[in-house]
Amino acid sequence: MIKTITMAHGSGRGLSDLLETVVLPNLLAEQGSVLEDAAVFQTLEGRLAFTTDSFVVQPLEFSGGDIGKLAACGTINDLAVMGAVPSHMSVSLILEEGLEVALLERVLNSLRDVCISCGVNICCGDTKVIDRGSGDGLYMNTSGVGRVAEGLALSAANARPGDAVIVSGDIARHGVAILSQRQNLGFESQVESDCAPLDELCAALLKAVPDTRVMRDATRGGCAAVLNEIAAASGVSIKLDGSAIPVTEAVKQACAFLGMDPLQVANEGTFFAVVPRASVAEARAAIGGGSAVIGTVGEASRFPVTISTEIGGTRPVENPPGELLPRIC
Amino acid sequence: MIKTITMAHGSGRGLSDLLETVVLPNLLAEQGSVLEDAAVFQTLEGRLAFTTDSFVVQPLEFSGGDIGKLAACGTINDLAVMGAVPSHMSVSLILEEGLEVALLERVLNSLRDVCISCGVNICCGDTKVIDRGSGDGLYMNTSGVGRVAEGLALSAANARPGDAVIVSGDIARHGVAILSQRQNLGFESQVESDCAPLDELCAALLKAVPDTRVMRDATRGGCAAVLNEIAAASGVSIKLDGSAIPVTEAVKQACAFLGMDPLQVANEGTFFAVVPRASVAEARAAIGGGSAVIGTVGEASRFPVTISTEIGGTRPVENPPGELLPRIC
Numbered sequence: 001m002i003k004t005i006t007m008a009h010g011s012g013r014g015l016s017d018l019l020e021t022v023v024l025p026n027l028l029a030e031q032g033s034v035l036e037d038a039a040v041f042q043t044l045e046g047r048l049a050f051t052t053d054s055f056v057v058q059p060l061e062f063s064g065g066d067i068g069k070l071a072a073c074g075t076i077n078d079l080a081v082m083g084a085v086p087s088h089m090s091v092s093l094i095l096e097e098g099l100e101v102a103l104l105e106r107v108l109n110s111l112r113d114v115c116i117s118c119g120v121n122i123c124c125g126d127t128k129v130i131d132r133g134s135g136d137g138l139y140m141n142t143s144g145v146g147r148v149a150e151g152l153a154l155s156a157a158n159a160r161p162g163d164a165v166i167v168s169g170d171i172a173r174h175g176v177a178i179l180s181q182r183q184n185l186g187f188e189s190q191v192e193s194d195c196a197p198l199d200e201l202c203a204a205l206l207k208a209v210p211d212t213r214v215m216r217d218a219t220r221g222g223c224a225a226v227l228n229e230i231a232a233a234s235g236v237s238i239k240l241d242g243s244a245i246p247v248t249e250a251v252k253q254a255c256a257f258l259g260m261d262p263l264q265v266a267n268e269g270t271f272f273a274v275v276p277r278a279s280v281a282e283a284r285a286a287i288g289g290g291s292a293v294i295g296t297v298g299e300a301s302r303f304p305v306t307i308s309t310e311i312g313g314t315r316p317v318e319n320p321p322g323e324l325l326p327r328i329c
Numbered sequence: 330m331i332k333t334i335t336m337a338h339g340s341g342r343g344l345s346d347l348l349e350t351v352v353l354p355n356l357l358a359e360q361g362s363v364l365e366d367a368a369v370f371q372t373l374e375g376r377l378a379f380t381t382d383s384f385v386v387q388p389l390e391f392s393g394g395d396i397g398k399l400a401a402c403g404t405i406n407d408l409a410v411m412g413a414v415p416s417h418m419s420v421s422l423i424l425e426e427g428l429e430v431a432l433l434e435r436v437l438n439s440l441r442d443v444c445i446s447c448g449v450n451i452c453c454g455d456t457k458v459i460d461r462g463s464g465d466g467l468y469m470n471t472s473g474v475g476r477v478a479e480g481l482a483l484s485a486a487n488a489r490p491g492d493a494v495i496v497s498g499d500i501a502r503h504g505v506a507i508l509s510q511r512q513n514l515g516f517e518s519q520v521e522s523d524c525a526p527l528d529e530l531c532a533a534l535l536k537a538v539p540d541t542r543v544m545r546d547a548t549r550g551g552c553a554a555v556l557n558e559i560a561a562a563s564g565v566s567i568k569l570d571g572s573a574i575p576v577t578e579a580v581k582q583a584c585a586f587l588g589m590d591p592l593q594v595a596n597e598g599t600f601f602a603v604v605p606r607a608s609v610a611e612a613r614a615a616i617g618g619g620s621a622v623i624g625t626v627g628e629a630s631r632f633p634v635t636i637s638t639e640i641g642g643t644r645p646v647e648n649p650p651g652e653l654l655p656r657i658c
Contacts, residue, residue, distance in 0.1 A: 007655050011549040012593070014651030034486045034562045037407040037545060038380035040477050045374040051367035052419035052472055056457045078366040090381035090472050094423075126470075128385045130656065134465045141455075143381055143419050143472035148369050157363045216366060220340040233363045264341070322343030326336050327459065 005099040010129035022101055023127060026108035027091060029116055039123035041088060044147060049084035051075055052143040058327050060107060060137055063177045064192030065268070067140055068107030070329060072114035073197050073268055074219070075144040080202040081215035081271055083154045084146030089115060091142055092126040096135035104138065111142075118197050120144070151210060158213040159234035159274045163297040166273045166283055168201055169194065169290035170246035171223055175265035176254045178328045185257070190250035196269030201287055205273055208286035214274040218267045219329060221320050224305065225264070226272055227295075228319040231304035240295040240307040240317065263307070264320040266328045334428040339458035351430055352456060355437035356420060358445055368452035370417065373476060378413035380404055381472040387656050389436060389466055392506045393522030394597070396469055397436030399658060401443035402526050402597055403548070404473040409531040410544035410600055412483045413475030418444060420471055421455040425464035433467065440471075447526050449473070480539060487542040488563035488603045492626040495602045495612055497530055498523065498619035499575035500552055504594035505583045507657045514586070519579035525598030530616055534602055537615035543603040547596045548658055550649050553634065554593070555601055556624075557648045560633035569624040569636040569646065592636070593649040595657045 002022055008014035024031060053074045060067045072089070079086040091111065095104065115122055173194040180187035202215055214234075218226045223245075231238050247255075247262050255262045274297060275283045284291050303316040331351055337343035353360060382403045389396045401418070408415040420440065424433065444451055502523040509516035531544055543563075547555045552574075560567050576584075576591050584591045603626060604612045613620050632645040 008651040010651060010655050011595075012554055012649035012651035012653075013647075015549070016648065034484060035558070036411060036485060038378040038411040038413065038475075040376050040378045040411055040413070043372055043375065043377045046372065047369050048372045048377075048474070049367040049369045050417055050419060050474060051453050052421045052470065053455045054421040054423050054457050054468075054470055056423060056459050056463075082365060082367040082369055084367060084369070088379055090379060092381045092383040092470050092472075094383050094385060094468060124380050126382045128383050128656075128658075130385050130465070133462070134385075136459070136463045139383075139423060139468065141381065141383055141421050141470040141472075143421075143470075145377070145379060145474065146367075155363060156365055220344070225341055229364070266340075318342075319345065320341035322337045322339060322341035324341075326339050327457075329457075 002101050005095045007097050026105045027112050047148040048145055049079050049082045049148050050145050051078040054141040056139050056327050057329050062181050063188035065195035066107045066110050068111035069114055069195055071140045071142040072111045073195055075142040076118055077198045077217040079144050079146040080199040081217050083152040084148045086120050086144055086146040088121050088123045089142055089144040090124045091122055094128050094139040096130055096137050097132040099137050118199050156214055156230050156233035159230050159236050159297045161297055161299050162277050163274045164277050164280045164293050165295035167292055167294050168271045168287050170248050172251050172262035172265035174268040175325050175328050176251050187254040194267050194269040198271055204286040208282040209275050209279040212275050215271055217271040220266055222265045223263045224317050225319050227305045235300050237298045237301040238295050238305045239298055242307045244292050244294045246292050263317055331430050334424045336426055355434045356441050376477040378408050378411045378475050378477050380407040383470040385468050385656050386658050391510050392517035394524035395436045395439050397440035398443055398524055400469045400471040401440045402524050404471040405447055406527045406546040408473050408475040409528040410546050412481040413477045415449045415473055415475040417450050417452045418471055418473040419453045420451055423457050423468040425459055425466050426461040428466050447528050485543055485559050485562035488559050488565050488626045490626055490628050491606050492603045493606050493609045493622050494624035496621055496623050497600045497616050499577050501580045501591035501594035503597040504654050504657050505580050516583040523596050523598040527600055533615040537611045538604050538608040541604050544600055546600040549595055551594045552592045553646050554648050556634045564629050566627045566630040567624050567634045568627055571636045573621050573623045575621050592646055
């Protein structure tokens with residue numbers, strides 16, 4: 001039984017042993033297929049979505065998830081917000097010498113369980129071993145493909161003045177959970193990461209509102225980064241109603257303590273949708289209870305994203321400079 | 330102008346700057362498209378191949394290539410040996426704080442140039458930054474998809490007794506080049522990595538011999554690992570003719586000096602094909618001058634892969650144990 005990763009697991013028989021006794025049994029729903037250089041599967045005619053994400057989060061396990069769950073959800077969500085039905089995923093591991101195999105098994109199980117629940121087939125992979133001191137235990141890449149139904153035209157460039165901006169749930173939980181755990185602040189007992197697959201919610205929204213303009217999950221840089229990207233790509237402005245943005249009390253307290261703006265903190269299971277104003281009721285019914293209409297798209301202006309403040313003013317919402325929250329995904 | 334990677338490049342405006350001024354201009358053949366969460370493109374009806382590879386090679390630049398060229402060729406070759414025409418690639422970067430941007434630009438250019446030469450569209454990507462001491466400058470993942478023509482049935486499980494084993498060129502150059510450079514042995518002046526895309530050669534072989542049984546590029550673990558995998562998956566044995574295997578004098582000398590078996594040393598632009606014995610002439614004509622018929626497939630036996638020795642005997646060729654050549658890809 002392999003207990004820790006050694007350099008011998010990087011190729012040859014050592015790698016075969018690691019794959020056969022650890023990686024494949026904990027990653028795949030079914031065992032026993034021949035390992036080829038690439039997976040080959042039948043696709044249907046039409047459009048394919050393709051995405052990739054590497055994960056370097058620290059710690060590897062956190063309140064509400066771990067790097068495996070994050071890697072599965074991250075790639076599933078990037079496909080889902082582009083209107084795709086995620087179908088196949090690759091999993092590539094960079095393991096540091098000395099990594100505890102029990103931990104590796106736990107995160108592979110997490111990854112597998114999300115894929116099973118979403119009907120995603122883990123069809124190809126890769127495993128590399130790096131020497132002690134050249135990593136932080138484990139880095140992971142997932143790439144994925146999925147089919148996009150005809151007729152959808154989702155793009156960050158498609159927001160139009162007059163459209164409504166909807167958020168699927170309360171914001172900033174992932175970043176707060178990670179940061180709290182990393183710095184032993186204690187908030188993680190109250191704040192769990194929102195890390196979750198969004199494929200069902202996105203599909204439900206597209207069924208209810210096929211002319212949805214944009215969907216985006218609000219990961220690195222949080223709402224601020226994503227809304228600024230949408231405003232820039234669409235050539236519009238976005239005006240947020242500060243009082244409408246759902247944030248839990250615990251997240252508010254943590255952000256106040258940490259000196260962070262919840263709008264700039266990462267989410268891993270929360271997305272924005274820009275929909276025609278006339279479809280707001282259908283959209284909210286499809287996304288469900290936690291969702292909220294938080295803003296309106298306007299003509300391009302000097303400040304691409306602004307928010308109304310509690311004392312009746314407005315302030316610009318800027319893309320965070322970038323160094324506040326390293327390695328949260 | 331960004332000269333070195335800092336943690337600020339990991340998200341927000343720092344990440345946008347890095348992408349816009351460094352990554353995208355050096356990676357993409359055409360600039361200016363909107364960055365979505367996933368690429369969406371039209372596919373043709375039929376079968377799709379999907380593969381992934383992470384690259385942790387040290388040094389990042391070596392005689393005959395660099396991590397960018399390696400990452401492009403690795404994924405293109407994994408698709409090509411499965412009979413696919415590589416069409417789309419993802420590129421995911423894990424950058425260590427302190428990485429010299431000039432180096433990053435060089436390896437991205439290498440990656441791009443291979444993709445342009447092979448008609449592969451780099452369509453999606455991801456960039457993460459890790460703190461100093463958590464990496465070795467740069468890790469890279471490429472995943473890729475390509476279409477597989479109807480009628481092909483390539484698999485490591487398809488070798489049949491009586492088939493011939495062909496190698497596309499001389500072996501063991503990649504591993505020798507890397508190891509020599511890493512340890513300052515001086516062989517790298519004579520031995521360049523074979524790192525190269527195999528898409529054209531594989532397509533030519535399949536056109537000439539559509540019932541080719543197996544193609545495999547002989548990467549980690551070299552010929553020994555790949556031939557043992559084919560023998561195991563197909564339930565056959567493989568008998569190699571030691572005198573027929575092409576190895577350059579410089580590689581022989583280096584392997585003798587290093588105490589390594591060239592059969593266990595990695596290649597990055599060399600592949601094996603198992604073809605029906607009757608198609609050997611067509612196969613060799615398609616693959617070209619450097620190719621050689623090096624063995625025959627037999628019934629399963631106690632030693633899956635054996636080689637005839639210079640003094641008239643045979644010895645088993647074993648999958649290397651694994652720790653000889655860490656981080657060669």
